[in-house]
Amino acid sequence: MNTITIERAKHDQTDEIAILVGDLLQEIMDRIGINIFHFDLEETQERLADFIESEKNFVFIAIDGVSNQIIGFVSSYEGYALYAEGAFGTMAELYVKPSYRSQGIGKMLIQALKEFGDQRGWKRLEVTTPPLPQFDATLSFYEREGFEISGGRKLKKVL
Incomplete structure (x- = not known):
């Protein structure tokens, strides 16, 4: 029996979600x-509290109904581009605790x-994968979910 529920994150859940962000970055x-x-x-x-309150990010969480703990999350933001024919979403982070992976969460x-x-x-x-080849399995997951490779590498310049 699947006891996992998905809901939009609320301001009072930011402490628990932020810990998962740290886990994602460390991984x-x-x-x-x-x-x-x-x-x-x-x-x-x-x-994160500011992003959720101001809707700079839209965050959804996975909750284990047995433990009542947040076990995963996805965050996204809205953008607008001519190439995308208007509004689109970008997944900034997607993370599921390792012990809950491969369960469809x-x-x-x-x-x-x-x-x-x-x-x-x-x-x-849209989504950018973590570095390859270390995250080839992540790329395969996104492809199974219907994402297609649409460009080159993600680059950044710190301001």
Whole structure:
């Protein structure tokens, strides 16, 4: 019996979600062997609370009905581009605790985000994978969920 529910995150859940953000970033850094993220729990909690309140981010959480704990989340933001033919969503983070993986929870989170995007008139949903080849399995997961490779590498310039 599946006791996992998906719901939109609320302001009072940011402390628990921020811990998962830290877990996600640490997992990426451990796999690639490079310390590429700065993570401060308190700053992340404050930033996440602001993002949720101001709707800069739309966050959905997976809750284990047995333990009543948040076991995964997806965060996204809305963008607008000519190439995307208008409004679209970008998945900023998707994370499921390792002990809950391969149970369809990531798929459930993406489905909730797709339905939300449909309601907002998004034309597409985009995501950038963590570094490859260390995250080839993540790329395969997204492809199974209907995502297609649409471009080159993600680049950044710190301002």
